[in-house]
Amino acid sequence: MDLKIVNYGAGNIKSIQFAFQRLGYDAVLSNNPDEIIKADKVIFPGVGEASSAMKMLRASGLDALIPQLKQPVLGICLGMQLMCNHTEEGNTKGLGIFNTNVKRFSNNVKVPQMGWNRIKNLKSGLFKGISEKEYMYLVHSYYAEDCDESIATSDYEIDYASALENDNFFGVQFHPEKSGKIGEQLLKNFLEL
Amino acid sequence: MLTKRIVPCLDIKDGRTVKGVNFVDLRDAGDPVVLAKQYADLGADELVFLDISATQEKRRTMHDMVLKVAEQVNIPFTVGGGISSIEDVDDLLHCGADKVSINSSAVKRPGLINELSQKFGSQCIVVAIDAKKIGEEWFVHLAGGTIPTDIKLFEWAKEVEDRGAGEILFTSMNHDGTKGGFANEALAKLSDLVNIPIIASGGAGTIQHFADTFKLGKADAALAASVFHFGEIPIIELKKELRKQGVEVRL
Numbered sequence: 128m129d130l131k132i133v134n135y136g137a138g139n140i141k142s143i144q145f146a147f148q149r150l151g152y153d154a155v156l157s158n159n160p161d162e163i164i165k166a167d168k169v170i171f172p173g174v175g176e177a178s179s180a181m182k183m184l185r186a187s188g189l190d191a192l193i194p195q196l197k198q199p200v201l202g203i204c205l206g207m208q209l210m211c212n213h214t215e216e217g218n219t220k221g222l223g224i225f226n227t228n229v230k231r232f233s234n235n236v237k238v239p240q241m242g243w244n245r246i247k248n249l250k251s252g253l254f255k256g257i258s259e260k261e262y263m264y265l266v267h268s269y270y271a272e273d274c275d276e277s278i279a280t281s282d283y284e285i286d287y288a289s290a291l292e293n294d295n296f297f298g299v300q301f302h303p304e305k306s307g308k309i310g311e312q313l314l315k316n317f318l319e320l
Numbered sequence: 321m322l323t324k325r326i327v328p329c330l331d332i333k334d335g336r337t338v339k340g341v342n343f344v345d346l347r348d349a350g351d352p353v354v355l356a357k358q359y360a361d362l363g364a365d366e367l368v369f370l371d372i373s374a375t376q377e378k379r380r381t382m383h384d385m386v387l388k389v390a391e392q393v394n395i396p397f398t399v400g401g402g403i404s405s406i407e408d409v410d411d412l413l414h415c416g417a418d419k420v421s422i423n424s425s426a427v428k429r430p431g432l433i434n435e436l437s438q439k440f441g442s443q444c445i446v447v448a449i450d451a452k453k454i455g456e457e458w459f460v461h462l463a464g465g466t467i468p469t470d471i472k473l474f475e476w477a478k479e480v481e482d483r484g485a486g487e488i489l490f491t492s493m494n495h496d497g498t499k500g501g502f503a504n505e506a507l508a509k510l511s512d513l514v515n516i517p518i519i520a521s522g523g524a525g526t527i528q529h530f531a532d533t534f535k536l537g538k539a540d541a542a543l544a545a546s547v548f549h550f551g552e553i554p555i556i557e558l559k560k561e562l563r564k565q566g567v568e569v570r571l
Contacts, residue, residue: 149394175441241517
């Protein structure tokens, strides 16, 4: 399988590569549009601040490429957030793939949310074999608002979208690469889509 | 709901686990990677590796270890010990560490916290604070708690948050090694004072100590070493009891 990780300078890329390696797949880093467009599956990672990540994405021209991809694409953490319409972080316009907006948690809860939270209202093949009792590892200060494209929600002060799906595009707020066996199951499901 | 985290801590010297690990059925209890995998399978939520190597050269072996842990372990982990520059952090994150923990270097040069959180994001910058209660006041200590300073714990904690730390790992020198319970009063005060997660450290001896530090100490995570390494408290048993007492955990 030709599996590419979009490499635009923002991300915990090593851990994602290692997670696929544990599943027996070689995930290759690429910032080359010709390579990415031909891949069977694409991972769009991201860690850090939204506006600077978006700048790096624009600088490489990948902001125009990603919304046009036809194969299954999985955005992880900030990657997922950048696939939404807009994020409050750095007042940043997103790629508009998911029809929802990203907001900051209020100070009624500790920010960032850091740790394992339950995923519920699971609605996608991405969660095949994963029950509503399971937990995923999350680290984030901003969240995507619950919407029609939510395929999982989590509860931290409010119910928010912890996973999204629109056609061939998938996004997860949690880190499947750091979420134990359950996270590995999700990555395996993505590869089998 | 977000669950409370149980965090085993491993002391590493020259790339090997330091004494005091007596795990059931382990081929090599000195191999941090083997131990880390075991802990991940046994239900630990996160791991901390503390490098206590004496020299910079020996620390390079830490990079190999971090790379191997990242390769084989599927839960998040933090690396601490001797980190004092952007380059140090860059190296460790590139090897696959999820977070780094800084301590003395932040006290010596607080601007380091700002630099690191701006470059790498708050989420991966843990500031470890060792403090000791002297009279009625808690004072920050350096170098593994051996060198006292006149910096007050609560003022420092607030400053650390303002400078961009994503999490505080608080060790009470008064409680560390006593197995008499965590410093819950100070922990609760810290948790009310700052709006970032607090990891409680120092004093774990019984399952009830963990329940108390989550309920009374309002801690977000609890770190311990020997009670886990010697199998005195199996993590699964601990989590079952915590859940029974109404503390949300991942089981």
